[in-house]
Amino acid sequence: MASETDYVTLISKDGFSYVVQRSSARISPVLKRMLDPTGAFLEAKDNTCILQDMPGIVLEKVCEYFYYNEKNKDARDVPEMDIPTELCLELLMASDYLDI
Amino acid sequence: MSSRRNGARNIRGPQSALTDFLAANNISAAQIRTDYDRRRQQTAQDATNAGEGPSNATPEQDDDEALAAAAQAEEDEKKTKKRKRTEEDAIDKIKKAKSSKGGSKAKGKKGKKGDPDDDDDDDADFDGDDLGMYKKSRPAPGQFEHCDICNKRFTVTPYSKEGPDGGLLCTPCGKELKKDLKKEQRATTKAVGTGRKRRKVESEKLDGIAVGGAKSLSQLCIQKVAQHHDDIEELGDLPQSVLERLSEIFSKKRVMKSKTLPLFLRPDLDSVIVHDAAYLEEEDYRQMFAVVPNLRKLVLSNACQLKDGAIDYMLERCHNVRHIQLYAANLINEGMWHRLFREAGARLEVLKLTWLDAAFEDLVVRDLVQYCPNLERLKLKLCRRLGQDAVVTISDLPALKHLSLQISQDVSTETLVNLVQKRGSGLQTLSLEKFLDADDSLLEAIHDNCTQLSKLRLCENDTYTDAGFTSLFTEWNNTPLSFVDFNSTRDVDNNNPTGPEDAIGLASSGFRALMAHSGETLRHLDISSCRHIELPAFMDVFNGAENYPALEYINISFCNRADTSVVAGIFKSCPALKQLVAFGCFDVQDVVVPRNVALIGVPRAQDAIEQFGVGIGVEEAISRMVEMAA
Numbered sequence: 050m051a052s053e054t055d056y057v058t059l060i061s062k063d064g065f066s067y068v069v070q071r072s073s074a075r076i077s078p079v080l081k082r083m084l085d086p087t088g089a090f091l092e093a094k095d096n097t098c099i100l101q102d103m104p105g106i107v108l109e110k111v112c113e114y115f116y117y118n119e120k121n122k123d124a125r126d127v128p129e130m131d132i133p134t135e136l137c138l139e140l141l142m143a144s145d146y147l148d149i
Numbered sequence: 150m151s152s153r154r155n156g157a158r159n160i161r162g163p164q165s166a167l168t169d170f171l172a173a174n175n176i177s178a179a180q181i182r183t184d185y186d187r188r189r190q191q192t193a194q195d196a197t198n199a200g201e202g203p204s205n206a207t208p209e210q211d212d213d214e215a216l217a218a219a220a221q222a223e224e225d226e227k228k229t230k231k232r233k234r235t236e237e238d239a240i241d242k243i244k245k246a247k248s249s250k251g252g253s254k255a256k257g258k259k260g261k262k263g264d265p266d267d268d269d270d271d272d273a274d275f276d277g278d279d280l281g282m283y284k285k286s287r288p289a290p291g292q293f294e295h296c297d298i299c300n301k302r303f304t305v306t307p308y309s310k311e312g313p314d315g316g317l318l319c320t321p322c323g324k325e326l327k328k329d330l331k332k333e334q335r336a337t338t339k340a341v342g343t344g345r346k347r348r349k350v351e352s353e354k355l356d357g358i359a360v361g362g363a364k365s366l367s368q369l370c371i372q373k374v375a376q377h378h379d380d381i382e383e384l385g386d387l388p389q390s391v392l393e394r395l396s397e398i399f400s401k402k403r404v405m406k407s408k409t410l411p412l413f414l415r416p417d418l419d420s421v422i423v424h425d426a427a428y429l430e431e432e433d434y435r436q437m438f439a440v441v442p443n444l445r446k447l448v449l450s451n452a453c454q455l456k457d458g459a460i461d462y463m464l465e466r467c468h469n470v471r472h473i474q475l476y477a478a479n480l481i482n483e484g485m486w487h488r489l490f491r492e493a494g495a496r497l498e499v500l501k502l503t504w505l506d507a508a509f510e511d512l513v514v515r516d517l518v519q520y521c522p523n524l525e526r527l528k529l530k531l532c533r534r535l536g537q538d539a540v541v542t543i544s545d546l547p548a549l550k551h552l553s554l555q556i557s558q559d560v561s562t563e564t565l566v567n568l569v570q571k572r573g574s575g576l577q578t579l580s581l582e583k584f585l586d587a588d589d590s591l592l593e594a595i596h597d598n599c600t601q602l603s604k605l606r607l608c609e610n611d612t613y614t615d616a617g618f619t620s621l622f623t624e625w626n627n628t629p630l631s632f633v634d635f636n637s638t639r640d641v642d643n644n645n646p647t648g649p650e651d652a653i654g655l656a657s658s659g660f661r662a663l664m665a666h667s668g669e670t671l672r673h674l675d676i677s678s679c680r681h682i683e684l685p686a687f688m689d690v691f692n693g694a695e696n697y698p699a700l701e702y703i704n705i706s707f708c709n710r711a712d713t714s715v716v717a718g719i720f721k722s723c724p725a726l727k728q729l730v731a732f733g734c735f736d737v738q739d740v741v742v743p744r745n746v747a748l749i750g751v752p753r754a755q756d757a758i759e760q761f762g763v764g765i766g767v768e769e770a771i772s773r774m775v776e777m778a779a
Contacts, residue, residue: 114366121363130369137373138385144366145391 053086058097059112065105071096073115077147102146107139111147118149288317298322355749367391371398378404384412393422400425400450407433411440419469420446427451434459438466445469446499450476457485464492472499479506486513494520501528501553510534511542518542526551530582533557537564544568551578553606562587566594573598580606580634589617596621604632608675611640615652615681618659622666630667631699634675648681656681664690664697672699677706677730684710691718704730706750712736717771720746724767743770 057074060066075081083092092098100108114130121127132140171178288294294305296319297312303319310323318326371391374381375398384392396413399405406428414421414437421437423429426449434455438444444467449455455478463470470493481489486509490497494517502509509532517524525548529535536558543552549572565587569579576599581587587610595602607613618635638654655663660682664671668690676682687710700723705711711734719729720743731737732750742748743766 111366114369118363118366127363129364129372132369132373134373134377134380137370137377138381138387141367141370141374141391142385142387144370145388147366149366 054096060099061103061105061108062101063105067112069112073119076118077149079147103143107143110140111143296322371395375402378409396422397424414440419443422448424450430454435462438463442466446472448474452478456480457482460485474501477504483508487516490516490520497521497524499526503530505532511538514539514542518545523548528553530555540564544571553580555582565591569594569598577601578604583609588612592617592621596625600627602627605630606634608634609637613638615656615659618655619662622662629670631670632673636675637678639680652681655679657683657686660686668697670699673702675704677704682708687711687715691722693718693721695722697723701725701727706730706732713738716740717774720767741770741773743767
């Protein structure tokens with residue numbers, strides 16, 4: 050079993066890869082389970098998730114949200130993240146899939 | 150050119166500022182001097198080969214001549230050493246020539262700034278990189294300077310703005326820059342949310358949407374979608390749960406209209422959920438049933454324009470309806486209700502009807518019971534014409550598992566007891582609101598008959614006694630409850646404000662018995678206005694050693710004996726707690742709220758009505774409270 054790295058790689062369906070902090074990515078229960086080193090998933094071994102349904106532009110926003118969420122974990126009156134209108138339906142699907 | 154030169158000559162930073170600057174940058178004058186001497190010797194050596202010539206470089210010379218003059222001047226310098234001024238002039242000349250050749254503004258400025266004056270010591274030093282460190286020394290007001298952006302000459306004032314490269318700006322450019330800055334600032338403050346209405350923020354917190362930290366991404370997206378509801382043509386194949394959430398938001402914002410309704414109708418779905426159908430008309434209802442023939446679940450609130458014709462069409466088109474939930478559907482006539490149950494009743498599993506006025510009466514309920522043998526979940530609230538007969542009939546529903554009743558007319562205790570005796574063994578949910586006459590015999594019936602309850606609501610009553618509740622929860626053969634609501638079970642009598650001697654409603658011993666019975670699985674606890682629960686009972690129940698692992702929501706509003714230590718105990722005993730509502734608990738003061746918990750209703754004068762924890766754990770919060778009390 051590969052050791053638990055600080056960073057994990059998320060790859061979009063069109064081949065863009067994003068390297069994000071593991072702690073941030075674990076906000077999504079789905080990714081958390083995928084990357085759980087005690088689990089038997091291939092993703093955990095490679096520390097890489099291939100998200101077949103997400104185009105790079107959506108995944109980029111998702112990664113942005115990971116950091117936004119991590120940064121505002123303990124804050125109150127958090128400023129809302131800007132979501133581009135044209136992306137919001139796709140992003141909604143992605144957020145539903147990732148359960149975030 | 151000469152005039153410019155003269156102008157440049159006039160510019161001279163105050164000595165003290167320069168000295169300060171040098172000191173601040175760890176540059177010593179002595180070091181500069183030695184450097185200078187060394188460099189001058191070197192230039193002198195380099196220039197040995199150059200020929201002699203006239204040493205006076207006149208302003209009319211062209212570039213080549215200037216270069217030559219410089220070389221000669223250096224040569225001169227080597228030879229005589231006293232013609233310092235000439236050399237100086239020549240170097241000036243070269244710099245000027247170079248800068249005008251290149252046309253570079255920055256260089257011109259540098260040259261000017263660095264222009265040696267009649268200062269003997271460090272004049273020749275100002276070339277190349279050394280000039281950089283003088284860039285930031287600000288000319289005194291009243292002097293001339295060249296704008297960093299437009300390169301126009303202007304008079305320096307104390308208000309002159311500094312440009313992006315550190316140079317000063319003329320007034321028009323300064324104004325531009327200021328405008329840009331303001332725009333930027335406005336953008337950032339907007340994002341921070343000061344512009345948002347405070348009321349909205351508070352309301353979201355009370356709704357539990359924003360419980361500290363960031364909102365979920367789907368929440369953000371849904372907001373955005375609702376904001377642009379007019380521009381959406383199709384929602385695509387969003388999952389049903391998200392679609393329902395969106396529908397809720399659309400309803401809340403009152404944008405569920407003929408134009409937006411089709412977004413939520415898809416032939417592959419089996420539900421139509423519209424929480425505010427007030428804008429929808431006959432045609433929309435028809436469209437609803439036409440597009441979604443596989444309809445299983447129909448939820449229409451504020452369905453004030455839902456008429457017989459639409460129900461008729463539904464009966465014709467949709468043969469699979471299992472779940473009907475209507476709110477204020479008052480244009481459906483009695484005949485249509487009868488027809489609905491007769492034709493669609495056999496498949497109905499869930500029926501929730503609220504705020505029905507004229508047409509829905511006891512006889513309809515009789516049909517409902519007769520033709521809906523598979524009904525598992527029934528909620529009838531605030532239907533004006535329902536009375537005791539309806540309750541009697543409901544007790545014959547064979548498959549009933551979840552029952553919620555709130556009936557405006559008087560219903561005798563015997564009827565309710567009879568209902569519980571007949572149906573109690575199968576019930577998982579029992580909610581009896583505002584049955585004012587129900588007394589301990591009902592509690593006894595629940596104790597004797599119900600074994601599968603997980604949700605129990607008995608509220609707004611002034612007849613149940615504490616002893617009744619105690620015996621209900623003592624040796625009760627029922628699995629522990631997860632949802633309990635006993636709010637407003639108390640005696641109200643202005644002539645006897647402290648209440649009767651034997652407590653009415655849930656009080657100390659009943660509360661202890663409840664928590665002993667259901668504490669381990671309890672998720673939702675509402676005991677607001679149970680005013681006879683004493684402080685010791687709270688202390689015993691939430692003593693920090695007892696643990697209620699599932700408890701997420703507690704409402705202790707108007708339990709006026711509860712104090713700060715009770716709240717601290719709650720924090721300690723309930724690790725999963727999300728929301729604690731405590732309006733009207735005046736002994737609760739100076740609470741430090743731990744992480745992920747929202748405390749609602751305990752305001753100090755200036756405070757927000759709701760407080761939630763920011764980044765401190767339970768232990769720390771409690772120790773801070775102790776400190777504060779000390």
